[in-house]
C-alpha cells in the first residue's frame with residue numbers, strides 16, 4: 595500500500611512544475627512517497643530497489659536511456675540511443691509507461707510518437723536542454739513575421755530534433771520539417787526544393803556545418819539573434835541569404851575549440867578526431883570526421899583495431915565507448931569534463947522514485963504535449979520520415 599496521498603494524477607503540460615503530492619505521516623524513507631524522502635535512501639540499496647521496482651512493473655514499463663545519460667542510470671535502460679530512435683522503440687512496445695532518462699524535449703518527442711495507451715514520464719522535470727530553451731516560440735513567431743516582411747520569397751523552416759514540441763509544431767504548421775544530426779543535409783536539400791531560403795532552428799552550428807558541407811558559402815548563411823531587431827540583420831542581408839541560422843547552441847558541444855584539436859594532435863600523433871556537428875564550425879573543419887552520436891559510435895566501432903580517437907561530444911558517451919571498446923583507444927577532445935549537466939540531474943533516486951510510484955499506480959512527472967501541438971509536430975516529423 596502506498597504512503598503517498600495523491601492529490602491528482604501528476605499530468606504535465608509543456609513547462610510544468612513538480613507534482614503535487616502530500617506526504618503521509620510516519621512513512622518509511624523513500625517508500626512510495628514524495629521525492630525528497632528518496633534522498634535518504636542508502637546508496638547501497640538503490641540498485642536492488644530499482645531492479646525490484648522495474649521487475650514488479652514487468653512489461654508495463656519501458657526505460658529509455660539517452661547516450662549521454664550517467665552509467666548508474668543507463669544500466670537500467672531497456673534501450674539506449676538518441677532521442678528519435680528511443681521514442682520509436684518505446685512506441686513499438688506494449689508498455690503502458692515510458693520512463694525517459696533523458697531531457698525534457700526528448701520526453702516530449704516520445705509523447706508525440708507514443709501510442710494511445712502510453713504515458714511518458716521524465717524522472718526529473720529539471721532535466722532540460724539549454725539549446726532547446728534558446729528558441730522560445732514567441733521569438734520564433736516574431737522572427738517569422740519579420741522575415742516575411744522583407745520580401746516575397748518562400749522560407750522553409752528546418753528544425754533540429756533537439757527542440758521543444760512548440761517549435762516542432764511551428765515547423766509543421768509552416769510546411770517545414772524536422773531533421774536529425776544524421777539527416778540534416780537531406781532535409782535541407784528537400785527544403786531548397788520547396789523554397790528559396792531555410793530558417794534553421796535552433797542550433798546555429800549544426801545549420802552552418804551542414805550548409806557548408808552542401809556547398810553553401812558562409813556569407814550566404816546569416817545568424818538570427820532573437821534579442822536584436824530583425825535578428826541583427828539588414829533587409830538586404832536577409833534578401834541575399836540562403837540560410838538563416840537561429841542563434842542557439844549546445845552548451846556542451848560549443849565548449850570544444852580548435853585549440854583542443856591542435857593539442858590532441860600534438861600529444862597523440864596519428865590520432866583521429868571526430869566531432870559532433872553541434873560543435874563550432876572551426877572545430878568541425880579541424881576534425882577528420884563529423885558524426886552524430888550514432889555516427890560516432892559507428893565510425894569508432896568499424897575502425898581498425900588499435901585506432902586512437904579523440905571525440906568531441908558529451909563525456910558519458912566518450913567514457914562508455916572507451917570502456918566498452920577494448921580494441922580502440924577513445925578519449926575526449928577536451929580533457930576538462932564536458933558533461934550535459936541537465937541530463938545529469940536524473941539520478942538513480944529519481945528513477946527509483948518514478949518507478950516505485952508507477953508501481954503504486956501513481957503517475958509522477960508525466961510529460962504531456964497538447965493535441966494541437968502534437969498534431970503539427972507529428973506532421974513535421976512525418977515529412978522528415980518520408981525522406982528516408
Ligand code: SF4
Nearest residue numbers: 723724725844846934
Ligand atoms: S548535450 Fe546539449 S543538446 Fe544535448 S541535451 Fe545536453 S544541452 Fe541539450
